[in-house]
């Protein structure tokens with residue numbers, strides 16, 4: 038499957054049919070209707086707010102349009118309007134390799150659904166992921182870039198695949214020290230990352246609500262930690278669900294690059310601001326990246342790139358089914374989710390062949 042997944046980097050994709058969701062905004066607590074429509078090649082991911090006047094209601098999903106990173110990633114447009122909580126949906130698009138889609142919402146926030154990307158991923162897969170027959174570009178990291186905010190840091194390093202390594206450390210909580218490292222393909226993303234929910238601390242909730250934030254937050258759409266313990270009766274979907282959600286967020290935040298990034302994202306205690314600052318640092322230093330046609334990279338036709346990147350073609354031919362076994366992550370504690378995922382992914386295989 039990984040082989041097939043990487044081959045599908047060659048061309049652009051959209052969805053085969055429209056989908057719709059009704060949910061609530063995590064921060065506003067308001068009901069939001071969201072629709073996702075197929076889009077043509079080279080149009081990217083666009084957002085439209087139906088509650089705003091035509092002509093000033095479009096938002097482009099790009100790194101330099103981010104205008105707020107407190108608790109979520111917020112986009113703004115040149116008319117001064119904003120759209121919040123785009124990162125989980127962007128993560129789903131990026132994780133599944135969907136380049137082009139038109140997203141329409143009727144309010145200032147993308148709905149939070151269950152706090153993970155899984156409802157989006159299931160719906161996108163069920164809608165069908167449609168190849169567009171148009172070549173795709175990739176953004177290859179050529180030189181390391183790194184950013185540090187206090188104890189948090191993040192870096193992008195040259196690598197021959199899209200790879201992610203994240204660690205978090207919350208000593209005083211049930212969370213403790215968690216680390217995750219894996220190669221990101223649509224298959225590994227859907228199985229290992231998409232279902233991980235966002236999390237919050239009960240002691241912060243009242244403080245946030247007084248400021249008009251997290252009004253829609255509940256144990257239905259987040260893991261709630263109370264006095265260091267998980268308060269959700271159903272428990273966790275993965276023993277290390279927290280660090281997996283950090284990976285989900287990072288994939289969504291990095292999806293604001295102008296093309297899918299080929300490189301290794303490494304971070305300790307990352308957040309949306311750190312991720313966006315890292316992407317700005319990368320994009321503002323043209324020596325640290327190169328935009329290439331995916332087919333040229335996969336077939337080894339690019340001159341002057343690092344040898345590890347040139348080895349990508351070989352790596353892909355050698356790739357085996359499923360995530361790299363050395364990076365395999367045990368999920369036995371979430372058998373119900375595995376079943377759902379297997380069903381959904383079983384269908385993916387049929388759809389993409």
Ligand SMILES: [Zn+2]
Nearest residue numbers: 125235282286
């Ligand atoms: Zn998140």
